[in-house]
Amino acid sequence: MPTLSVIIPTYNEALYLKDALYSVQFADEIIVIDSLSTDETVAIAEAHNCNVISRKFDNFSNQKNHALQFATCDWVLFLDGDERITYQLQKEIIAAINSGNHTAYKLNFPHFYMNRFLYHHNNDVTRLVIREKCHFEGNVHEKLIVDGTVGQLKNKVLHYTYKGLLHYISKKDTYAWFQAERMLEKGKKATYFHLAFKPMYRFFHEYIVKRGFMDGVPGLAVAGINAYGVFSRYVKLILLQKGIK
Numbered sequence: 597m598p599t600l601s602v603i604i605p606t607y608n609e610a611l612y613l614k615d616a617l618y619s620v621q622f623a624d625e626i627i628v629i630d631s632l633s634t635d636e637t638v639a640i641a642e643a644h645n646c647n648v649i650s651r652k653f654d655n656f657s658n659q660k661n662h663a664l665q666f667a668t669c670d671w672v673l674f675l676d677g678d679e680r681i682t683y684q685l686q687k688e689i690i691a692a693i694n695s696g697n698h699t700a701y702k703l704n705f706p707h708f709y710m711n712r713f714l715y716h717h718n719n720d721v722t723r724l725v726i727r728e729k730c731h732f733e734g735n736v737h738e739k740l741i742v743d744g745t746v747g748q749l750k751n752k753v754l755h756y757t758y759k760g761l762l763h764y765i766s767k768k769d770t771y772a773w774f775q776a777e778r779m780l781e782k783g784k785k786a787t788y789f790h791l792a793f794k795p796m797y798r799f800f801h802e803y804i805v806k807r808g809f810m811d812g813v814p815g816l817a818v819a820g821i822n823a824y825g826v827f828s829r830y831v832k833l834i835l836l837q838k839g840i841k
Contacts, residue, residue: 598693599624599669601727605659607631609677610640612756617644619681622690623673629663637677655774657732667727674723674740678756679705685751689724692749699744700725705755709764710814713754716807717818722746723753735778737771761817768825773841776832786833794830799823 602623606613607630617640620626628641631653641648651662660674671693675681681689685703692701706718722740729743758764779786799819802808808815835841 598671600671600673600689600693601667601669602626602673602675603629603660603663603667604641604646604675604677605629605631605656605663606633606637606641606677607653608633608635608637610635610637611759612678613637613640614644615680616675616677617641617646619686620673620675622686624669625667627663627666629659631659655735656738657734660732660738664727664731670727672725672727672730675753676755678759680754680756682751682754685749685753688749688751692724692747697745698747699729700740700742700746702746702748704749704752706752707755707757707818709758709818712811712814714808714811714814714818716810717802717815718752720748724749735774758818761821764821765824768821769828772825772828772832775829776836779829779833780836784833785837786830790830791827791834795823795827798826 600623602620602625604613604616604626606628617626626644626646628646628648630638630641630648630650632650638648638650647666649663649666651659653659664672673689692698700722701724702720703723704718704720706713706715708714722742725740725742726744731741732738733741799822802822803816803819808819811818
């Protein structure tokens with residue numbers, strides 16, 4: 597029977613980590629790759645008999661690729677500290693890794709904001725994969741590169757993405773700096789056209805095309821903040837072009 601490792605990257609996830617760990621107790625091993633947390637994250641992970649690896653954060657791909665070196669099972673499931681595997685998804689994961697149909701599987705993540713799940717603001721992300729058939733590339737929105745076919749699981753991951761309005765905006769600003777720096781390295785330039793058009797397109801795509809309006813006020817808020825994130829990215833790129841940070 598194939599075995600399963602779970603890899604959880606963390607930084608100050610003490611409020612959320614315990615529930616994430618409970619949700620993956622069916623796995624054969626749990627690895628927590630921690631970015632030098634200053635709260636009780638490491639203590640919680642150790643209390644749940646996790647293999648805890650401490651590493652200073654440089655980028656998301658390096659962090660997960662480093663953790664992969666310590667995994668010993670046939671399959672790996674990547675999970676964040678604010679995500680939960682439901683019992684139905686657990687059964688589907690076990691059936692998938694036993695089937696031999698695919699090398700990897702995408703999972704669906706409806707986001708949770710303002711006390712409700714946003715089923716029109718969700719992502720399909722490859723998170724379950726044969727250990728020896730994958731690696732990560734990219735610094736900000738890292739991509740799992742898979743050597744083989746990728747299937748799709750039906751049951752959803754519970755994702756408590758946004759821990760409040762200020763946390764959400766702060767997260768967007770942090771990502772914006774990473775994205776702007778990568779764009780500058782690639783020689784891309786920001787113009788006032790980008791500042792005006794790109795955020796409007798993001799809002800239109802999420803609120804109208806992806807039907808975020810069906811998620812009510814939370815859907816409107818998420819579309820607006822994500823549009824702000826795009827605006828922030830190009831503002832920061834302009835600052836970097838001018839040598840200002």
